[in-house]
Amino acid sequence: MAAKFIALGSGSAVAADRIITILSPDSAPAKRLIQEARSTGLLIDATYGKKTRSIFVMDSDHIVISALSTEKAILRTGENEDETSEG
Numbered sequence: 001m002a003a004k005f006i007a008l009g010s011g012s013a014v015a016a017d018r019i020i021t022i023l024s025p026d027s028a029p030a031k032r033l034i035q036e037a038r039s040t041g042l043l044i045d046a047t048y049g050k051k052t053r054s055i056f057v058m059d060s061d062h063i064v065i066s067a068l069s070t071e072k073a074i075l076r077t078g079e080n081e082d083e084t085s086e087g
Contacts, residue, residue, distance in 0.1 A: 009048075019077070020057045043065065046064055
């Protein structure tokens with residue numbers, strides 16, 4: 001079985017089957033989550049200096065922040081599911 005990835009831009013991607021949830025970075029709890037991940041060394045910054053628009057919580061306890069909007073990330077996750085059901 002081939003792994004499915006969600007492109008984050010700038011050559012970065014995350015494994016779709018390792019994502020627990022995708023969050024918007026606007027709330028105080030989401031901001032705390034980023035700070036805690038940064039302090040424990042579990043933050044992966046895939047924004048490349050752009051504004052954080054989505055947060056990926058991974059099954060490995062890593063937090064991936066991205067400039068990809070939450071809505072686009074969710075749509076790309078759905079695209080991966082469509083490919084799986086067709087193949």
